[in-house]
Amino acid sequence: MTDLSVPLEDIAVRAARGVGDPLRAAFAQAQQPSYKRDHHDLVTEHDRRTEQVLRAELLGAWPDSAVLGEEGGASGHGTVRWLVDPIDGTANFALGLPFFAVSIGAVVDDRLVAGVIYDVMRDTAFSATLHGAYRDGEPLRSTGPATDAQNVLITSYPGPGTLAAGRGVAEYTTLLREFGAVRRMGSTALALAYVAAGAGCAYAYGIHPWDVAAGALIVQQAGGRYLPLPADTERPWEAPGYLAVNGDFDLPGSCLTELLPRMLPGSAGPAAP
Template structure:
């Protein structure tokens, strides 16, 4: 399985890099996005076109596989399942912010085994297999400061729905006060890649498997912690996550107290990973 994971990582990296030139060229042109669920959820012709290219490349390179993509759903039938987000951060891509990624994760034997988050505009491939994590082929370690005050939190919290329900302001105020910086970056995959590179921590809820499959493995293989919310044994399917660098003092963080309040009310009765997260030691 380990050597197979190396092959799958190489296929994913090659496929992601293969669409880079087209996406960079498209980025400098005016976009005409359309909407999926609402005006917060954009899609462009390049999302769909890029996914078609990636789908064909992956199925050709590993015929015994299936692809689940954000735009085109599922295709193929095989032992390896590819989870593909052709442009993670479409709003950034469409509106002119150069912070978006191609994300490809591979699942085999019901576990994450390989993945890549390709930072298109920086031409940097963050990847992982069962041997470790890498940035452009060089070993990647998730080392960084331990405390909230020294760290950055990357999060989309609170979202419009949370605010509309009259929640989130108090918690967000605490995050702003306690963390050195709080950022809404607009790409879950890149947030995880940069946590793997040591950039603090990230929290999100309301995500999809293609958003996190690659990034979760990269964080874990780099020595960081990826905590699915809730932990059902298949981290890429959890609707939420908390990811922290390998040196982060989670028991001493304000997140330990805040996280149960930040989860949607429908999720507050769900046990959090690790057992003791609700209460500080």
């Protein structure tokens, strides 16, 4: 296969940066979000508009491609498949928290080959090709502390469904006790970007391919570990969950090794007190 990763990364980075100014301008204005599944799942006119712009840019730059977007579904046909989240962290964007990103991953022959996570408010692009990972074009390495106590864990666990099932409290208590800090940041893509930069670990379940396609590649190419959950999936970006850790993290010595089987949906974890 011809190495398409470098030109595809360049296209993705240019497309993501191209929507930065409109998103920053929109962030400064009051938003009127609507809802998809429930009040936890916001969407704004800017999600839809940004995806339309990205879709046109990607298909125009590489006509032999298809786009799967969070808001607009699939369009186009071709060798390259783009996975696009126009605003990952819509709730943050809509409610005035400056922590959201544009995420674009590229798949060729069922392999992730390029991706970008664009931290809009910081004007910072985390990207990857098959040759490495980069932050604003400079090489990126996922180096960081090895132990739980020295690390931050970025997670959305436990979610409302887990708590409603009477689970998650005991596991979350352990995470709070063992990790240096536990954070709910509201953007899966940015969580992965910062793990790639060495900032601890990230765990999530109930995700979609456009949430993680770029981040999975960036973490791996930076020297970190991206573990799809369940682990036997053929396409890691399609797994419903993941654990990502920096390249120096001692996973066998982490409380996560014991807790993860109990944190997954359908597990027989202890009931909340």
